[in-house]
Amino acid sequence: MNPVLGRARSKSPVRTAATLGVMSLALATSALAGPGAGVGSASSHREAPLIAADPQVDNTDVYAFTSPDRADTVTLVANWLPFQEPNGGPNFYPWADGAHYDINIDSQGTGHPDLTYRWTFHTEDQRGTNTFLYNNGVVNNLTDPTLLFHQYYTLQELRHGCPPRTLVEHGTAAPSDTGKASMPNYAQLRNQATVQLPGGGQTVATQAADPFFLDLRVFDLLYGANLKETGQNTLAGYNVNSLSIQVPKSELAFKGDVGRNPVVGVWSSTEKQTLKLSPGKATAEGRFVQVSRLGNPLVNEVVVPAGLKDAFNALPPSEDHNQPALVAKVLDPEVPKLVQAIYGLPAPATPRKDLQEIFLTGIAKAADGPFAVDLNSQLMNQDIDVRQFVAAEELRLNMSTPVTAKPDRLGVLNGDFQGFPNGRRPGDDVVDIALQVMEGATPGHLIPALAAGDGVNGPDVPFGAAFPYVALPYAKAVNQPH
Numbered sequence: 001m002n003p004v005l006g007r008a009r010s011k012s013p014v015r016t017a018a019t020l021g022v023m024s025l026a027l028a029t030s031a032l033a034g035p036g037a038g039v040g041s042a043s044s045h046r047e048a049p050l051i052a053a054d055p056q057v058d059n060t061d062v063y064a065f066t067s068p069d070r071a072d073t074v075t076l077v078a079n080w081l082p083f084q085e086p087n088g089g090p091n092f093y094p095w096a097d098g099a100h101y102d103i104n105i106d107s108q109g110t111g112h113p114d115l116t117y118r119w120t121f122h123t124e125d126q127r128g129t130n131t132f133l134y135n136n137g138v139v140n141n142l143t144d145p146t147l148l149f150h151q152y153y154t155l156q157e158l159r160h161g162c163p164p165r166t167l168v169e170h171g172t173a174a175p176s177d178t179g180k181a182s183m184p185n186y187a188q189l190r191n192q193a194t195v196q197l198p199g200g201g202q203t204v205a206t207q208a209a210d211p212f213f214l215d216l217r218v219f220d221l222l223y224g225a226n227l228k229e230t231g232q233n234t235l236a237g238y239n240v241n242s243l244s245i246q247v248p249k250s251e252l253a254f255k256g257d258v259g260r261n262p263v264v265g266v267w268s269s270t271e272k273q274t275l276k277l278s279p280g281k282a283t284a285e286g287r288f289v290q291v292s293r294l295g296n297p298l299v300n301e302v303v304v305p306a307g308l309k310d311a312f313n314a315l316p317p318s319e320d321h322n323q324p325a326l327v328a329k330v331l332d333p334e335v336p337k338l339v340q341a342i343y344g345l346p347a348p349a350t351p352r353k354d355l356q357e358i359f360l361t362g363i364a365k366a367a368d369g370p371f372a373v374d375l376n377s378q379l380m381n382q383d384i385d386v387r388q389f390v391a392a393e394e395l396r397l398n399m400s401t402p403v404t405a406k407p408d409r410l411g412v413l414n415g416d417f418q419g420f421p422n423g424r425r426p427g428d429d430v431v432d433i434a435l436q437v438m439e440g441a442t443p444g445h446l447i448p449a450l451a452a453g454d455g456v457n458g459p460d461v462p463f464g465a466a467f468p469y470v471a472l473p474y475a476k477a478v479n480q481p482h
Contacts, residue, residue, distance in 0.1 A: 045082035045212075045235075050310045051292050055081050056096040057270040059294035060240055061212050062103075064266040064397045065425040066418065067246055069466055071403050073201065075246045076103050076117070077426070077470060078268035078294075082210070084176075084239035086474045090132045092176035093207065093241060095121040095151055098284045099272040101243060106265035107254035108385070109362075109378030111318030111392035115252065116158040117245055119205060121173065124150045134176070139183050142172050142192045149175065153205055155195075155245075167203075171195050174206035177239070177473040186472050194467070201247040208242040208470040209461050210235045212297075214431040215454040222342050223454065231455030237478035244468035249399045254381055258399055261381035263362065265394030266423075267295035267317060290314050295394045296359055296421065297430045303329050303359070317392035320360065327391070330355050335438045345449055348440035358421050358437060360391035371442075375412070376422045397423035409457055410436070412443055426463045426470065429453065 051058045063077040080101065084093045095101070100120060104113035126148045127133065137146030155168035174193040177186050194204040213236075217229035254261035270292040273284040292313050294300070304312050308325055320326060333355060336347035357369045362377025374380050376396040379389060404418045409429040411419020413436055420428040432453030439447045461471045 051313055054291065055083075056094070057099050057101075057272055057292055058082060059268050059270060059292045060210070061297060062266060062268045062294050062395055062424065063211070063426055064264075064395055064423045066249075066397075066399060066401070066403050066423075067467065068403050070246065072248060073246050074249055074252055074397070074399060075244065075467060075469065076266060077211075077242060077244045077468065078103050079208070079210070079240040079242045080270070081241045082238070084207070084210075084241075084473075085478050086177065086237070086239060087179070087477050089178060090134055092134055092149075092178065093239070094123060094149070094176070095119075095153070095173065095205070095241060096272065097121055097123050099270055100288060102269045102271070103243070103245065104267050104269060105252050106267075106317065106392070106394055107252065107261060107263075107378065107381070109265070109381070109389040109392075111316060111320065111390050111394075112160070113158075114160050114254065117167075118156045118158055119153045119243055120156075121151050121153045121205075124152065126150070134178050135182050138181070139175070139178075140185065140188065142174070142189060147175060151175075151205075155203060167197050168195050171203070171205065174204065176207050177475050180475050183475075186475070190468075190472070197245075197247065199248070199251075201245065201251070202467060203243070203245040204468050205241075205243055206468070206470075207239050207473040208468075209459070209472065209474050210238045210240045211426045211459060211463065211470050213429075213456050213459045215456050218431075218454060222338060225342050227343075227452075230452065233456045233460050236460035237474050237476070237480075239473040242468070242470050244470065246467050253399065255383055257383070261383055262400035263376055263378050263380050263396060263398050265295070265317070265362070265378060265392065265396050267293060267394050269293045290316070297395075297424065298434050299359055299393055302335050302434070303333055305329060305334075317394050318390060320393050321391040327356075327360070330359055333438060335435075336440075339439065343449075345439060345447075354440070354442075355437070356391070359393055362394075362396040363421075375417065395424055396421070410446075413437070413441055413446060415443065427458065429457055431456075 045060050060079040060082045067073045067075045081093055100118050103117045105115040107114045134149050135147050139147045151173040153171045157165040157167050172193050174190045177183055190206045194202055196202050213233050215230050215232050216234040217223055223229040249258045250256045252264045269290055271288040271290050273288055274286040276283045276285050300309055300312050331351035339345050340347045354370045357363045357367055361367050363371045363375035364377035364379045365374050366379040376398040401418045404416050408414040408416035410433055411428050420430055420433055435450050436447055441447050463469050
């Protein structure tokens, strides 16, 4: 049965009261909005001032979806280090040594991670004083002596109240793709880097074609102020560093029970230590601090004002409901006002409780919001303590939603309930969805004036049909001759 269209359980008074408390807090703080700011950048590519200067630990996108070819598992994909031009040698695009690259799972709706998958990398650089080359010959295998720059990782599973569990002790990351002559079969290298996990599942750390697609000229007065600047995927040709993990659904569900507790919240984050700088050397020391975070696409970019972006990157989701200016911008967002000012399309009335459900609580009948459906809120989980539920910005996934035979790029808006904002698949057109939702669209009722969106309806290169689903990295220069 479709979880959205199926019969709802009767509401718990405690559950309803808890949710009303969250709603009341948000409405009470809406008058405390901070000053407006301009729209950010693509998904989470360089979206905040501080992280723009530290791209190695800059989260770009998060994806969470039931694996289409293994429906008993969920695949989580998180990307970092945006705008990688394929020919960016001689150092190319390594992971940051010692940083914590995390994918976090909240199965109870508290804003705290019940489970974190953490990758920590270290480098073995064999170039020394002999060469400047990343590889000094053809690389067909990860163990070839011609590959001079290697990165390895430890993958830990961190569960609340449990000691850390090491899933991968010495995993090998696929290298940056240095070109067709150097790496004629990058798919083989990525396959060699894919590691099987204990208890089922798999993971890989690799370079990939950036799966995000859009026309970035949205920042030129919303596509040139006349909608003529659309139809160009301005991320085509660029790569990212990508972490993918596929695990049984029971690993993510609260108490391991997918039937009773199918909804999880997902976000990625990065922690790093402060650096002690000396001539020719940077030494990490001190405590780890969170420097980047990403859940739903486009939130820190087009919802959070510029003066709060760095703070948002440093906060855990559990603190979101305590940030009046953040909640106020969800309830009274800037984008509809810009659309109205430039294109004359009236902005929907505020406060926007619909956006609050999409971004902060998930959509459920128990939320007593404008959507009278059960879709993807942890309030649908039967075993949680609803008194601990808080509004928190997370990408929420209902793992019980069946895999769609023919996915629709507009997801829930076009009747495909497996799509965004119920998790996020690589093919979900989150820009067009977000534009529609910001203007008040609901499932089956789109805004005709925005039907064309940004004119970019899919990626430049197709996604794969099997894990890790992301496309192989681009190897050609972005600035190809015309």
